[in-house]
Structures are given as structure tokens and as C-alpha cells.
Amino acid sequence: MSPVEKEIVRRKLAVIVENLKALERIKDMTDEAYVEDLYKRKATERFLQELIEAAIDINIHIIVQTGSTAPDDYFESFIKIGELKIISKDLADKLAPSAGLGNHLVHEYDILDYSLVLSAVRMAGELYPGYVKEINNYIT
Numbered sequence: 171m172s173p174v175e176k177e178i179v180r181r182k183l184a185v186i187v188e189n190l191k192a193l194e195r196i197k198d199m200t201d202e203a204y205v206e207d208l209y210k211r212k213a214t215e216r217f218l219q220e221l222i223e224a225a226i227d228i229n230i231h232i233i234v235q236t237g238s239t240a241p242d243d244y245f246e247s248f249i250k251i252g253e254l255k256i257i258s259k260d261l262a263d264k265l266a267p268s269a270g271l272g273n274h275l276v277h278e279y280d281i282l283d284y285s286l287v288l289s290a291v292r293m294a295g296e297l298y299p300g301y302v303k304e305i306n307n308y309i310t
Contacts, residue, residue, distance in 0.1 A: 179231065182225075193291050196214050218291065221294060225268075225301060226248075236256075265297055
């Protein structure tokens, strides 16, 4: 078991916070306005992808550094971080499906449901600030 490298975690948390701020401009868009703006769609997809990947990186880093085995998949990384009481189990359960969205953004970008992406932006704005807070509390 190794100590959690706090600077790595802080750097990843900064990515999440920065991307949440960028997504603030998108959350109130209508589906129609979102679909019509190619640049905002592509930027939104990238912001979400980076945000989710940063959280997964944090999860895996902490899980492994605490001596637990690495999770089998990204979804499981959220479940496991909740089981380890790094973040609340309730929050972990709510965030776990975002791992699937990350996979869609990377691998199924050509068939994305835009209303699903906009819903994910709103969900990220509601849930990820709590994730940042709980991870920060854990490393301090």
C-alpha cells in the first residue's frame, strides 16, 4: 500500500472544476439550440469526456493506493470508491453511470443522443461538485 499522491488528485480535481465551469454555459440550452451549434456540441462532449476521465483516474488511483485491487471497469471504480467510504455510497451510485457516458463519448460519438448529452451536463453540474468536495475532504 502506497500513500495517495495528493498532487495528482488535486490536478485531476482541477480539471473537473474547470470543465464544470465551462459546462455552465451549456446547461440551459434548448435541445434545438444545442443541436444547431456544432462547436458547442463538440466542446461539450470533450468537456464531459475529460471530466469523467479525470474522476475515473482519481478513483483508480485512490483505490489502488489504498491497497485494494483495481476495479474491473470504470463503472465499478465509482462503486468501489463508495464501498471504501472515500465518497458517500449514494453519490458513488449516482455517478457510476457517467462512466458509460464517457465510453459513448469516446467510442460512439457518431450516434450520440443530444438530449442525453444535455441531461449529462445537468447531472454533472448537480453531482460532480459533491464528488470534488468529498475527494478534497479525503485527501486533506
